[in-house]
Amino acid sequence: MKLEEEIKQAKFQDEWQKALLNIMYTGNWLTDNFMVISKKYAINDQHYNILRILRGKYPNCICPGEIKEVLVNKRGDLTRLLDKLVKMELVDRNINAENRRMVDVIITQKGLNLLAEMDPDVNQVENIKAHISEEDAKVLNDILDKIRG
Amino acid sequence: MKLEEEIKQAKFQDEWQKALLNIMYTGNWLTDNFMVISKKYAINDQHYNILRILRGKYPNCICPGEIKEVLVNKRGDLTRLLDKLVKMELVDRNINAENRRMVDVIITQKGLNLLAEMDPDVNQVENIKAHISEEDAKVLNDILDKIRG
DNA sequence: CTACAATATTTGTAATTACGTATTTTAAGT
DNA sequence: ACTTAAAATACGTAATTACAAATATTGTAG
Numbered sequence: 489m490k491l492e493e494e495i496k497q498a499k500f501q502d503e504w505q506k507a508l509l510n511i512m513y514t515g516n517w518l519t520d521n522f523m524v525i526s527k528k529y530a531i532n533d534q535h536y537n538i539l540r541i542l543r544g545k546y547p548n549c550i551c552p553g554e555i556k557e558v559l560v561n562k563r564g565d566l567t568r569l570l571d572k573l574v575k576m577e578l579v580d581r582n583i584n585a586e587n588r589r590m591v592d593v594i595i596t597q598k599g600l601n602l603l604a605e606m607d608p609d610v611n612q613v614e615n616i617k618a619h620i621s622e623e624d625a626k627v628l629n630d631i632l633d634k635i636r637g
Numbered sequence: 638m639k640l641e642e643e644i645k646q647a648k649f650q651d652e653w654q655k656a657l658l659n660i661m662y663t664g665n666w667l668t669d670n671f672m673v674i675s676k677k678y679a680i681n682d683q684h685y686n687i688l689r690i691l692r693g694k695y696p697n698c699i700c701p702g703e704i705k706e707v708l709v710n711k712r713g714d715l716t717r718l719l720d721k722l723v724k725m726e727l728v729d730r731n732i733n734a735e736n737r738r739m740v741d742v743i744i745t746q747k748g749l750n751l752l753a754e755m756d757p758d759v760n761q762v763e764n765i766k767a768h769i770s771e772e773d774a775k776v777l778n779d780i781l782d783k784i785r786g
Numbered sequence: 787c788t789a790c791a792a793t794a795t796t797t798g799t800a801a802t803t804a805c806g807t808a809t810t811t812t813a814a815g816t
Numbered sequence: 817a818c819t820t821a822a823a824a825t826a827c828g829t830a831a832t833t834a835c836a837a838a839t840a841t842t843g844t845a846g
Contacts, residue, residue, distance in 0.1 A: 497707070507777050511663050544646075553793090558645055559644075563665075563833070564832075619783050628781075629656055631777045634769050702825080717803085
């Protein structure tokens with residue numbers, strides 16, 4: 489659906505202006521989708537993002553600082569986000585033996601199971617293959633990378 | 638800068654997967670830029686978005702429901718977001734005479750002045766003309782519109 | 787070895803946001 | 817006119833987030 493209809497604006501200043509709004513709007517739209525899915529499993533989109541990062545590292549661990557760097561969305565307080573995941577037993581958190589300032593975070597089996605359970609729902613959202621070609625995706629990636637300079 | 642470097646992921650499943658992350662990442666990146674600018678003027682990006690919508694309507698007013706529909710980001714409690722703008726005297730809020738359920742919101746001169754003051758900063762952020770061509774922007778818009786289906 | 791700066795994370799507190807519920811007003815049906 | 821439903825917004829409360837400051841540990845210069 490054209491952005492003009494979504495945010496009910498007859499026309500934009502120019503294509504660049506529209507592109508900026510379109511990126512933010514579509515980004516929020518995707519995030520909202522992840523929020524809806526995550527909520528079904530008693531977590532939010534940030535928790536989900538963290539679990540995905542941890543699964544990517546598994547069976548290795550990773551410290552909060554690295555997680556923060558890699559998060560798609562930096563909103564939220566990492567310590568408290570992890571607090572909740574620990575409380576739900578989805579991740580383990582231990583002080584690093586070599587450098588006691590650091591904390592090792594690792595996803596638990598329960599966390600892996602949860603992600604596995606969520607995968608079908610997520611695939612549904614991530615199934616943009618139905619809408620754009622691989623070539624389109626590649627073009628999109630190039631343009632977005634260029635925008636961020 | 639390539640997304641791979643930004644979020645330190647060696648490679649992605651496929652171009653589609655990367656595109657999804659890229660949209661959300663770039664959207665957040667843009668939003669963060671607006672947040673930084675807004676903060677300099679004691680408001681946040683949502684407040685700024687609302688003020689822009691109101692300027693677009695000026696000298697007409699618009700009700701909260703319509704504002705909500707048009708907002709790029711639906712996060713936040715519109716009543717309280719407006720509370721703050723009213724308190725800062727950047728907008729006026731009055732019960733609609735014809736339909737007393739509705740509320741007329743209009744930007745004040747002070748609000749218009751603030752936006753005018755912010756414009757140079759915002760133009761800086763919005764200056765993606767330096768990075769992508771009009772044709773690129775058009776292609777990007779088409780692809781994003783397709784993704785949302 | 788000691789003092790000082792740097793790093794990684796946590797915590798306190800205030801502000802913001804989410805979410806369900808309440809309030810007020812209009813519309814519609816009988 | 818009266819009752820009920822719908823619409824638009826506001827509000828109470830709990831959860832989340834932002835921001836600054838605190839804590840703990842390591843690295844380093846003298």
